[in-house]
Amino acid sequence: MSQSIRLHEFGTSDVLRLEDVPVPEPGPGEVRIRVHAASVNPVDYKIRQGGYPPVEEKDLPMTMGRDVSGVVESVGDGADSFSVGAAVHAMITSGGGYIQHAIVNAGDAAAVPEGLSHEEAAAIPLAGLTAWQALIDHGQLRAGQSVLIHGGAGGVGHFAIQIAKAKGAKVFTTASAEDAALLRDLGADKVIDYRNQRFEEETGEVDLVIDLIGGETQERSWAVLASGGAMVSTLEEPSEERAREKNARTARFLVAPNGTQLKEIGDLVRKGQLRPIVKETLPLDRAAEAQDRLEQGHSVGKLVLTVP
Secondary structure (H helix, E strand, C coil): CEEEEEECCCCCHHHEEEEEECCCCCCCCEEEEEEEEEEECHHHHHHHHCCCCCCCHHHCCEECCCEEEEEEEEECCCCCCCCCCCEEEEECCCCCCCECEEEEEHHHEEECCCCCCHHHHHCCHHHHHHHHHHHHHHCCCCCCCEEEEECCCCHHHHHHHHHHHHCCCEEEEEECHHHHHHHHHHCCCEEEECCCCCHHHCCCCEEEEEECCCHHHHHHHCCCEEEEEEEEECCCCCCHHHHHHHCCEEEECCCCCCHHHHHHHHHHHHCCCCCCCEEEEEEHHHHHHHHHHHHHCCCCCEEEEECC
16 A cells, blocks of 8 residues: 545645555556655645645545655556666656655656755756746746746745756846845845835846746736746736737746656756755655645745655
């Protein structure tokens, strides 16, 4: 059997249950991973609350979680990119990651970068891919451009700062003053204290805005976006009217698994240009507490579950 954190009904964190489920078998193109760590993301508690439209009551019960790192222990037909014993990490869209044995599409996985623990590797997939796809796929960021990243201390934000810097951009970010030193160390050229400074007065025009906050922050960002620039959000669709005024491109998107991009992120880790910040680890059976901490907290980096 495989220990897992399961959701049978939507609600507060006390609806999460630690249960034994049968060890799954990989199908064609899949691998089974013996999970050592699984990270916690905001989408996890949004799903648990019933506030994430792709997941409905008919999908319950389900195992929670979108990120895993572990060791391949079984390989399905045609999944020849990894052999048994390989250390891999991946983003999962179905099946769940808060579990001892997870099924992953082989094409969505990548080798754990050398020198990283499973806890660090588990922190990367969903947040790292979100940052990559926001900046590169949708933002079309190029060397020499400037980018404003709202919420730079979060899971996605701290990766976005590092990826943007590695791609040769000038990086502005909004965050709390207490996080400024770390974010500068990660590559931010200027950290703007959102409580005491107005970013409109600190950045000048920027080529790209990455909106991880939404609401008023997104609306105010039009004032600093250069003509012909781009605004990319993970939360709210940017205004078409404001985009026309600026001749700007816009996107709101949901992250998708991508093993090739995950490998490219891993290459940045190997070059010393990116490092995951794991703020805290908790054991699998404290997943409810982990979700509560993420929902209520504003710490830098990621929260990760260790899987026994």
